[in-house]
Amino acid sequence: MIKFDKKIIGTNVKLLREALGLSQVDFSHLVEVSPGTITNLEYGRASNSLSTLEKLLVFFNIEMNDLLYGEISIPADFRESFINEHKTNKELLNLLHKRPTIVYAIKFKLLKSNFLDKPREIGEVKAYFEKFGWSFLGTSISNALKRMPDSIEIKKHQTKLNTNEYSRKKYNDGE
Missing domain, CATH: 1.10.10 (Arc Repressor Mutant, subunit A)
Incomplete structure (x- = not known):
């Protein structure tokens, strides 16, 4: 059975969310998990179910290894690239065009x-x-x-x- 390092996953999820300028509440809404799950995940307290991890991988369009091993590298234009990549997702664009955190x-x-x-x-x-x-x-x-x-x-x-x-x-x- 594969063991996940909850702290690494939490650090990476927080880095990715912060790089988009989203609050935990807005982010949780977009990935369809509770705000409490996001909080617990970011603090390394979550059980990291595979379904939650899968939602995050799909949302960020990243590989499992990127999330699980070492601190993820965030490009300087991450938010702008993400907006461009998801220009047909109106709900996401509305959140990303708000004032960031x-x-x-x-x-x-x-x-x-x-x-x-x-x-x-x-x-x-x-x-x-x-x-x-x-x-x-x-x-x-x-x-x-x-x-x-x-x-x-x-x-x-x-x-x-x-x-x-x-x-x-x-x-x-x-x-």
Whole structure:
């Protein structure tokens, strides 16, 4: 009997869902499983039934090995390619043309650009997202950035009280 590594599957499902900018609820609706199943799957708590895995493989048009072994590689244009590939699926397109999740906006737009190469205030980050037609509350952006300590550096503004500046974390190993 084949044993699946629930953590690897969960990590890959979460990466794929986030790369599309979908909430767990919207994603669960599209793949026709409960939101609780998606939550449990992403946290490695699900039993990973073959029928659920099959739905995910069909939805993402990927092979079983891609989902099961190692962290999946997400191309920079994943969401755009997915939209183009599924242009006849109106339900999917309606969801993908909505504002994406804030995690998508940060991971796949903000951090893929050079915008945070210099320190920015939340108002600047908010304006950056508005260029894409996405409106997020400044507090939501700030909270999301704080949950990404591996990627984001947060420092107090030198002259403005109660103001933080956010920048891309610089790595010592040349990354």
